[in-house]
Amino acid sequence: MGHDRDQKKRVNLGCGTQIYTSGINADIRPLQGVNLVCDATHLPFKDNSLELILASDIIEHFSRHEYLGVLNEWNRSLQPGGELHIKTPNLQTLAFQYMQHFLNGEELSRRIFGNQGNPYDFHKNLFTPLTLKRSLIKAGFIKISIIEVLRSPDETNMQASARTRTE
Secondary structure, eight states, X not given: OHHHHHHTTEEEETOTTOOOSSSEEEESSOOTTOOEEOOTTSOSSOTTOEEEEEXXXXXXXXXXXXXXXXXXXXXXXXXXXXXEEEEEEBXXXXXXXXXXXXXXXXXXXXXXXXXXXXXXXXXXXXXXXXXXXXHHHHTTOEEEEEXXXXXXXXXXXXXXXEEOOOO
């Protein structure tokens, strides 16, 4: 019984079709496998209630006027010492790959602006490792680690992990 309760403290936010067998798969669209339909700007969780938020390919869908509020909302929902894992396009890597001819203009445009296959699949913002780290700090996160891929022709995302304060 306690195991099920612990699984509910982990959220795969903005999951789309990337469904995991444990935890809560949350998306703004009622897709198959999504067990919580919600808006990532106003999560339906109590303060300090989540252990982990996995936010893969979602933060770039919020404008430069929205994303800091979104990060603050995620921080609010995480318990002290809770973890946030983000995967998002790395603007530096995209620029490098385009200049090195790893990406053509059409693919660069898709990766910058999103697939645009539905009303929620538009990118409104991009980050460099430095701007993402600064944003996480502004939202109150600590122990920030960013893994960036600068020269791989197959990967243009960076991954970040951060924790909430324990005090």
